[in-house]
Amino acid sequence: MNATPNLNDLKPNARAAAGDVVLSGAEVLLRVLVDQGVEVVFGYPGGAVLPIYDALFRQNAIRHVLVRHEQAAVHAAEAYARSTGKVGVVLVTSGPGATNAVTGLVDALMDSIPVVCFSGQVGVPLIGTDAFQEADTTGITRPATKHNYLVRRAGDLARVVHEAFHIARSGRPGPVLVDLPKNLTVGPAPYQPASRAPHPSYRPRTEPDREAVARAVAAMKGAKRPLFYTGGGIINSGPRASEALGRLVRMTGFPCTSTLMGLGAFPTTDRQFLGMLGMHGTYEANLATHGCDVLVALGARFDDRVTGRLDAFSPDSFKIHADIDPSQINKIVQVDVPVLGDAGRIIEMMIEEWARQSEIPDSAALAQWWQQIDAWRGIRSLHFEQDMTPSAIIRPQHAVRRLYELAMETGRDTYVSTEVGQHQMWAAQHFQFDRPNRWLTSGGLGTMGYGLPAAVGAQIAHPDALVIDIAGEASTLMNIQELGTIAQYRLPVKLFILNNQYMGMVRQWQELLHGSRYSESYSAALPDFVRLAESFHARGMRATCVGELDDVIRAMLAEPGAVVADISVAQDENCYPMIPSGAAHNQMLLGPEQDGEVKVSAEGRMLV
Amino acid sequence: MTTQEETTISAVISILVENESGVLARVIGLFSGRGYNIESLTVAPVEESRHQSRINIVTSGTPQVIEQIKAQVGRLVPVYRVSDLTTLGPHVAREMALVKVVSSGESRTEALRIAEAFRARAVDTTATSFVFELTGATDKLDSFIDLMRPLGLAEVSRTGVAAIVRGPRTI
Numbered sequence: 001m002n003a004t005p006n007l008n009d010l011k012p013n014a015r016a017a018a019g020d021v022v023l024s025g026a027e028v029l030l031r032v033l034v035d036q037g038v039e040v041v042f043g044y045p046g047g048a049v050l051p052i053y054d055a056l057f058r059q060n061a062i063r064h065v066l067v068r069h070e071q072a073a074v075h076a077a078e079a080y081a082r083s084t085g086k087v088g089v090v091l092v093t094s095g096p097g098a099t100n101a102v103t104g105l106v107d108a109l110m111d112s113i114p115v116v117c118f119s120g121q122v123g124v125p126l127i128g129t130d131a132f133q134e135a136d137t138t139g140i141t142r143p144a145t146k147h148n149y150l151v152r153r154a155g156d157l158a159r160v161v162h163e164a165f166h167i168a169r170s171g172r173p174g175p176v177l178v179d180l181p182k183n184l185t186v187g188p189a190p191y192q193p194a195s196r197a198p199h200p201s202y203r204p205r206t207e208p209d210r211e212a213v214a215r216a217v218a219a220m221k222g223a224k225r226p227l228f229y230t231g232g233g234i235i236n237s238g239p240r241a242s243e244a245l246g247r248l249v250r251m252t253g254f255p256c257t258s259t260l261m262g263l264g265a266f267p268t269t270d271r272q273f274l275g276m277l278g279m280h281g282t283y284e285a286n287l288a289t290h291g292c293d294v295l296v297a298l299g300a301r302f303d304d305r306v307t308g309r310l311d312a313f314s315p316d317s318f319k320i321h322a323d324i325d326p327s328q329i330n331k332i333v334q335v336d337v338p339v340l341g342d343a344g345r346i347i348e349m350m351i352e353e354w355a356r357q358s359e360i361p362d363s364a365a366l367a368q369w370w371q372q373i374d375a376w377r378g379i380r381s382l383h384f385e386q387d388m389t390p391s392a393i394i395r396p397q398h399a400v401r402r403l404y405e406l407a408m409e410t411g412r413d414t415y416v417s418t419e420v421g422q423h424q425m426w427a428a429q430h431f432q433f434d435r436p437n438r439w440l441t442s443g444g445l446g447t448m449g450y451g452l453p454a455a456v457g458a459q460i461a462h463p464d465a466l467v468i469d470i471a472g473e474a475s476t477l478m479n480i481q482e483l484g485t486i487a488q489y490r491l492p493v494k495l496f497i498l499n500n501q502y503m504g505m506v507r508q509w510q511e512l513l514h515g516s517r518y519s520e521s522y523s524a525a526l527p528d529f530v531r532l533a534e535s536f537h538a539r540g541m542r543a544t545c546v547g548e549l550d551d552v553i554r555a556m557l558a559e560p561g562a563v564v565a566d567i568s569v570a571q572d573e574n575c576y577p578m579i580p581s582g583a584a585h586n587q588m589l590l591g592p593e594q595d596g597e598v599k600v601s602a603e604g605r606m607l608v
Numbered sequence: 609m610t611t612q613e614e615t616t617i618s619a620v621i622s623i624l625v626e627n628e629s630g631v632l633a634r635v636i637g638l639f640s641g642r643g644y645n646i647e648s649l650t651v652a653p654v655e656e657s658r659h660q661s662r663i664n665i666v667t668s669g670t671p672q673v674i675e676q677i678k679a680q681v682g683r684l685v686p687v688y689r690v691s692d693l694t695t696l697g698p699h700v701a702r703e704m705a706l707v708k709v710v711s712s713g714e715s716r717t718e719a720l721r722i723a724e725a726f727r728a729r730a731v732d733t734t735a736t737s738f739v740f741e742l743t744g745a746t747d748k749l750d751s752f753i754d755l756m757r758p759l760g761l762a763e764v765s766r767t768g769v770a771a772i773v774r775g776p777r778t779i
Contacts, residue, residue, distance in 0.1 A: 199685075201625075326682065
């Protein structure tokens with residue numbers, strides 16, 4: 001995205017009459033970033049942001065991480081944000097720099113990740129003239145962001161940048177883009193500290209209404225078959241919310257399931273955890289969702305991957321929905337008690353109310369409910385058989401299980417990112433997360449190519465942690481260029497590829513819905529991942545059979561630098577259990593033996 | 609949506625927004641992006657000193673969709689307030705139309721007679737044409753235009769609905 005520098009870049013900073021150094025817009029930007037606690041920026045330079053890169057060059061407070069593609073900058077910033085609770089920051093140039101970032105911005109929007117993206121723009125006088133590398137970035141990113149700005153006056157710069165951080169991190173978090181015309185970053189601009197005045201129109205509600213919480217808790221006290229359904233909102237609320245969730249689940253004795261985005265908020269190894277719910281959730285989680293009489297949704301949004309067929313979703317339950325975003329209430333599923341506010345605050349207030357309300361819960365009914373759940377558990381819906389003959393083909397579930405077990409043996413703090421597809425679901429099912437912020441995945445948008453740049457962001461944030469991208473060979477090729485970033489910053493990222501030589505989830509759907517016509521889903525002409533790794537100064541490893549798997553995983557975990565581990569796995573493996581499109585939670589497929597029973601309705605076939 | 613066969617209702621949504629560039633695009637982009645109807649739209653600054661504009665949108669949908677529209681619009685950053693006037697109680701909804709009628713002889717006289725009955729003003733008159741200005745509720749404008757159709761209706765320009773709650777209440 002490099003363009004010939006404009007001669008104006010070389011102009012010295014404007015000086016005020018009194019001789020004071022007046023900061024340039026670029027310098028003001030960096031100063032505000034420091035005010036906002038920014039330590040790292042993920043970006044890629046180009047003509048319209050050269051003044052900002054020049055200012056970055058002349059300071060040490062903020063570290064810049066050079067990615068290899070702007071989409072990767074946003075995913076890295078997302079993972080940085082998700083794994084630290086801070087705002088991720090992105091810097092891209094105008095035109096193609098900004099358009100390349102769009103996928104990442106929508107990804108952050110769908111998963112409520114706080115990101116601030118700064119994009120260069122042609123100078124204000126050139127806007128609208130089809131100038132070189134000009135794009136209507138605010139127009140393009142309006143539906144891709146929580147909010148965006150085009151800064152037209154230098155006097156607005158500092159205020160807008162402060163505001164962008166406030167909007168990105170508060171309420172329901174999300175991406176905010178600030179488009180910066182080049183003349184503003186070159187020219188002088190006044191610095192301002194963050195304003196303490198409330199925003200005139202944007203005032204998200206975080207403190208829940210006590211009365212609503214009391215009604216919710218009264219319903220929970222009277223429940224015979226209760227269930228907590230927890231989501232990414234709890235992770236977004238911060239570690240305190242997860243800690244409070246643990247207390248609430250234990251004090252109530254209720255079972256708890258989680259969405260993909262919420263994994264880790266409640267320990268997935270806990271007995272009260274039923275596993276993930278939804279399309280590839282466990283049998284017990286989905287049957288409990290279907291059969292519960294009180295459903296307590298906390299920071300979750302009834303996504304279609306969770307609900308399945310809507311008119312059959314948890315049909316007999318009294319529904320409580322706690323969410324910070326009023327637009328999520330009654331959007332998909334009509335609820336009985338909505339509670340608006342921060343998930344963590346709501347959970348804390350529920351704990352208070354649970355202790356305050358004197359009604360005694362029906363422990364006999366709860367015990368019976370647990371018996372029912374344990375019976376469902378007995379089905380062992382995630383079970384698979386791995387032939388342990390050394391030459392046997394590796395089943396992908398086994399690879400993830402062994403990766404988890406051997407990673408735990410290291411005792412290291414472990415962060416897992418994923419790409420999108422079958423491997424993502426197997427990682428969600430078979431890797432365990434006992435703490436929040438360790439699981440980095442693209443849920444809402446389902447962005448293939450998310451995982452490798454996300455691993456970059458997580459490793460930058462946690463240099464001493466073990467960071468693994470559980471990948472598929474097709475997805476990871478979408479952002480494989482980030483091996484360059486990994487090499488440049490000597491990031492010890494482990495890229496663990498479950499290589500089945502197919503876009504596995506596409507292949508699975510083609511098998512189930514389209515008569516096994518594998519249209520364009522075969523990964524032809526794959527690179528040699530071992531030599532690819534070596535060409536990017538990383539270690540390449542390969543396991544082709546069960547006998548090699550543990551040794552490769554151990555070697556990968558022991559390697560101080562970056563590793564690409566190419567794990568050949570069974571090509572025909574499908575991801576189970578599965579709720580076929582348009583089916584209800586109690587119509588799950590548990591394994592291939594039931595494939596013949598798939599009767600996807602015409603409506604179901606039209607669903608994604 | 610849980611039930612497919614819910615009745616569609618019409619709603620007048622009034623939105624008070626920060627008067628900044630792109631704010632209208634945010635609101636109407638949200639409507640098109642989420643598949644909501646816009647039957648009419650008006651926008652103008654109403655509080656110059658506070659940089660506020662008011663957008664009135666006539667829309668239709670199930671009660672659940674109307675609730676969603678309010679919630680989705682309400683979370684846009686530059687939105688101060690959003691109200692569904694149809695649920696706030698009685699309200700006044702008016703629009704203005706400029707209607708050009710090109711005719712002569714009998715039709716011309718008839719057009720003028722109907723205009724008087726509707727209290728439409730002829731704001732431009734030539735030997736062969738009138739431009740009538742008419743303010744009122746949408747259905748009044750519709751019937752006026754229908755009546756003009758056989759009398760040489762040539763062109764119509766309408767403002768869309770501006771609406772406000774009756775009585776002392778504000779949005």
